[in-house]
Amino acid sequence: xxxxxxxxxxxxxxxxxxxxxxxxxxxxxxxxxxxxxxxxxxxxxxxxxxxxxxxxxxxxxxxxxxxxxxxxxxxxxxxxxxxxxxxxxxxxxxxxxxxxxxxxxxxxxxxxxxxxxxxxxxxxxxxxxxxxxxxxxxxxxxxxxxxxxxxxxxxxxxxxxxxxxxxxxxxxxxxxxxxxxxxxxxxxxxxxxxxxxxxxxxxxxxxxxxxxxxxxxxxxxxxxxxxxxxxxxxxxxxxxxxxxxxxxxxxxxxxxxxxxxxxxxxxxxxxxxxxxxxxxxxxxxxxxxxxxxxxxxxxxxxxxxxxxxxxxxxxxxxxxxxxxxxxxxxxxxxxxxxxxxxxxxxxxxxxxxxxxxxxxxxxxxxxxxxxxxxxxxxxxxxxxxxxxxxxxxxxx
Ligand SMILES: [Zn+2]
Numbered sequence: 001x002x003x004x005x006x007x008x009x010x011x012x013x014x015x016x017x018x019x020x021x022x023x024x025x026x027x028x029x030x031x032x033x034x035x036x037x038x039x040x041x042x043x044x045x046x047x048x049x050x051x052x053x054x055x056x057x058x059x060x061x062x063x064x065x066x067x068x069x070x071x072x073x074x075x076x077x078x079x080x081x082x083x084x085x086x087x088x089x090x091x092x093x094x095x096x097x098x099x100x101x102x103x104x105x106x107x108x109x110x111x112x113x114x115x116x117x118x119x120x121x122x123x124x125x126x127x128x129x130x131x132x133x134x135x136x137x138x139x140x141x142x143x144x145x146x147x148x149x150x151x152x153x154x155x156x157x158x159x160x161x162x163x164x165x166x167x168x169x170x171x172x173x174x175x176x177x178x179x180x181x182x183x184x185x186x187x188x189x190x191x192x193x194x195x196x197x198x199x200x201x202x203x204x205x206x207x208x209x210x211x212x213x214x215x216x217x218x219x220x221x222x223x224x225x226x227x228x229x230x231x232x233x234x235x236x237x238x239x240x241x242x243x244x245x246x247x248x249x250x251x252x253x254x255x256x257x258x259x260x261x262x263x264x265x266x267x268x269x270x271x272x273x274x275x276x277x278x279x280x281x282x283x284x285x286x287x288x289x290x291x292x293x294x295x296x297x298x299x300x301x302x303x304x305x306x307x308x309x310x311x312x313x314x315x316x317x318x319x320x321x322x323x324x325x326x327x328x329x330x331x332x333x334x335x336x337x338x339x340x341x342x343x344x345x346x347x348x349x350x351x352x353x354x355x356x357x358x359x360x361x362x363x364x365x366x367x368x369x370x371x372x373x374x375x376x377x378x379x380x381x382x383x384x385x386x387x388x389x390x391x392x393x394x395x396x
Pocket of ligand 1: 043101105195196197198199
């Protein structure tokens with residue numbers, strides 16, 4: 001059994017120990033010490049990381065797991081057996097995890113108190129923190145819980161850890177996810193929560209800093225709530241502030257008016273799109289009228305339109321209208337010689353599938369569709385395409 005220093009004091013960041021064993025497994029070394037402050041993965045919290053120093057070198061601690069009371073450190077190098085070593089935690093990371101975890105206890109305790117829901121899933125990773133509850137919460141519920149949780153922070157309540165006997169346990173009310181065998185460890189935040197938990201916590205609630213609920217979605221009949229505490233909440237605030245600041249500058253509005261300004265912008269864009277659509281249809285009408293005047297005598301020649309830009313609906317409109325003017329091949333090509341063209345082709349008097357097949361073959365294009373209209377794309381200059389289609393018409 002490894003002596004677990006993280007239970008003696010959750011703020012130990014350095015410690016002395018002796019190496020009991022070190023063996024290679026896979027790409028890692030498994031190091032067992034007589035005592036450790038490295039918390040192994042457990043209770044939804046990921047393992048601590050850091051380094052182990054010994055005379056003549058050091059190794060990185062990449063993962064920590066516990067099996068039957070023994071804490072195993074997974075390192076990137078060998079540590080001499082029997083050596084006196086110094087362990088050093090990445091304490092910034094550990095402290096951040098304690099801020100999140102104690103914050104989670106307060107939120108889950110309050111959710112349980114007010115709504116009777118249980119925390120049925122907890123994930124505390126390097127960035128995100130999520131809790132799953134077996135009931136649904138409204139936006140107002142979450143705001144109320146969040147405000148109350150931050151009161152618990154302001155009250156700077158000492159976090160209590162109890163190791164009750166089986167008899168003492170009878171008189172303690174506590175939340176627990178699973179039936180626990182052996183010694184139960186209860187983490188209490190008086191007035192807010194009491195919960196069975198194996199993880200290290202901050203010593204007073206004031207160390208948590210801000211508790212911020214950042215999102216909630218419906219999940220497996222309940223809710224998955226996202227939360228950030230302390231320095232993670234500050235980093236999130238900074239990220240969001242930078243975004244709002246940027247939008248505010250881009251739109252020349254106050255930060256608190258950005259959402260409304262974006263909404264106005266979207267409405268404007270959608271109005272512009274409608275206008276472009278109308279103008280394109282009018283333009284195509286004009287092209288067809290002009291073509292109609294020229295086309296009078298030649299009822300079976302090809303009728304083609306080449307444009308840099310045109311929406312698919314306007315392309316189809318042109319081809320539809322052109323098919324009423326000629327029995328030849330009608331086509332709308334949009335693009336340019338360098339990047340290629342999207343096309344819509346149609347005809348009322350010829351085999352459009354055969355024409356499309358041959359066109360794609362000759363110009364390495366692709367596409368398809370059903371008569372009387374097909375569509376596709378190809379890369380070739382306008383002159384060659386035009387020549388091909390006009391000739392194809394004649395051969396037929
Ligand atoms: Zn816990």
